[in-house]
Amino acid sequence: MKKFLKNDTKFICSNCGKEVEVLGYTSRDxxxxxxxxIHIDNNPGDRSCDCLGMLEPIGIDYKSSKTQIVYRCVKCKTLKKNIVANDDNQEKIIELSLLGYK
Ligand SMILES: [Zn+2]
Ligand SMILES: [Zn+2]
Structure with a gap:
């Protein structure tokens, strides 16, 4: 059973230190x-994972109908995917797509 909880709060990014505003239409993940x-969810939005390792973006998955960023947790090496948000840095997305994740 996959559950999705809306959990849209602003936070300070632990990687680049910028303040991230709420997204509005869905959870900012x-x-x-x-x-x-950050590796914080077992199911999207549930905040039930206590790993808290940084999730490093390693590629883009265009296979499903929604474009997804593919992550690897730097701590436990779990692979995760998050759907691209409207205001994501498009240059970064293109950079990642060129990494050739399959
Ligand atoms: Zn950041
Ligand atoms: Zn982890």
Whole structure:
């Protein structure tokens, strides 16, 4: 069973230090500037994972209908995916897509 909880709060990005505003239409789950995220969820938005490692963006997955950023947790090496947000840094997205993640 996958559950999705809306959990849209502003936060300071632990990677680039920028203040990230709430997204509005869905949960903000990654930084729009550097695209880093934090390993905090087991299911999207549930905040039930206590790993708290940095999720490093390693590529882009265009296979599903929504464009997703592919992450690897620097601490536990789990792979995660987050859907791209409207205000994500497009240059970073293109850079990542060129990394050739499959
Ligand atoms: Zn950041
Ligand atoms: Zn982790």
């Amino acid at each position: 990654h930084c729009p500037f550097c695209l880093y995220s």
